[in-house]
Amino acid sequence: MRLLLVEDETALSEALSEILNQNGYLTDCVSNGIDGLEYIRTGIYDLILLDIMLPGQDGLTVLRKMRAEKIHTPVILLTARSELSDIVTGLDAGSDDYLPKPFSTAELLARIRAISRRGPRYTQDVLQFEDLSLDRGSMELSCGGNTIRLGKKEFELMEMFLRNPGQVLPKELLLSRVWGLDSAADYNNVEVYISFLRQKLHALGTAVHIRTSRMAGYRLEGRS
Ligand code: CA
Numbered sequence: 148m149r150l151l152l153v154e155d156e157t158a159l160s161e162a163l164s165e166i167l168n169q170n171g172y173l174t175d176c177v178s179n180g181i182d183g184l185e186y187i188r189t190g191i192y193d194l195i196l197l198d199i200m201l202p203g204q205d206g207l208t209v210l211r212k213m214r215a216e217k218i219h220t221p222v223i224l225l226t227a228r229s230e231l232s233d234i235v236t237g238l239d240a241g242s243d244d245y246l247p248k249p250f251s252t253a254e255l256l257a258r259i260r261a262i263s264r265r266g267p268r269y270t271q272d273v274l275q276f277e278d279l280s281l282d283r284g285s286m287e288l289s290c291g292g293n294t295i296r297l298g299k300k301e302f303e304l305m306e307m308f309l310r311n312p313g314q315v316l317p318k319e320l321l322l323s324r325v326w327g328l329d330s331a332a333d334y335n336n337v338e339v340y341i342s343f344l345r346q347k348l349h350a351l352g353t354a355v356h357i358r359t360s361r362m363a364g365y366r367l368e369g370r371s
Contacts, residue, residue: 148263149324150174151192153183153209154225155201163196166252172259173323180204187213190310191324192220194262196255197242199226199233207233207240214241217272221262225250274309277369279348279355281309290353297347300325300340308357308367317364341365 150167154160155178167174175192177183181203187195199206210222224237224245234245244258274281280289286302287294297305303325307316318334325340326332345357354370 148172148193148259149191150194150196150259151183151186152176152196153178153180153186153201153206154196154198155179156198163252163255166256170256178202180206180209184209184212187218187220188216188310190218190220190307191320194259195220195222197222197224199224199237207236210237210240210242219272221265223255223258223262274306276309276312276367277353277355279309279351279353281305288347288351290351290355293351295347295351298343301344301347304340304344308365312367312369315360315362315364315366317362321365 148171150172152160152163152167152174154163154176157178160176160178164174164176175186177186178201180201183195183197183201183206184204186192187209197206197209201209206224206226210224213220213222221243222241224234224242225248226233226237226245227248234247237245243262246255246258272283274283278290281287281297281302282289283306286297286299288297288305289295304321307321307324318337321337322332322334326336341357348356356368358366358368360366
């Protein structure tokens, strides 16, 4: 599981990330709401730990924006203010859980396990870019009247591309996200699956294509 911790208190952030890493959760940390939302938009996280009081933009704003963008990654709000109003506002804004500070690490780990047990929530959302659309429920990739069902790894790759069109996604990132850091897979696996996806894009007749970047990654591009 890959976690994002958005927390501006440096000591707390460092302590939490160490504990999370020790417990097998690969954790990235950012310290303000602007970077937080940018990282969340990459779509690579399984869970977000989101502080409410943050510089840049507060956690509730980040939460509202990501939900408005149909990003369904589970969120646990961390709040220093345990007032009922904050919690209710947070749950209304789309948080899955909350933890009033101070909390014990055992409590945090228990909440993370509880949310991860729910599993990925595949909604019927459709991701779109130019003439291409991906149905996240059926894993079908479509263009015009043509539809092809993707395999699981193809789907996960395509989902990352469609969440980040025009951005270079490094091979390392694709490998860690789709195959996992501990797997025996290497860059060859990424290349093979990219070629599968290219064949399917070609078969669909879409103008959208995956370009190999000089920076050892791939980028989803459209007609222009
Ligand atoms: Ca804070």
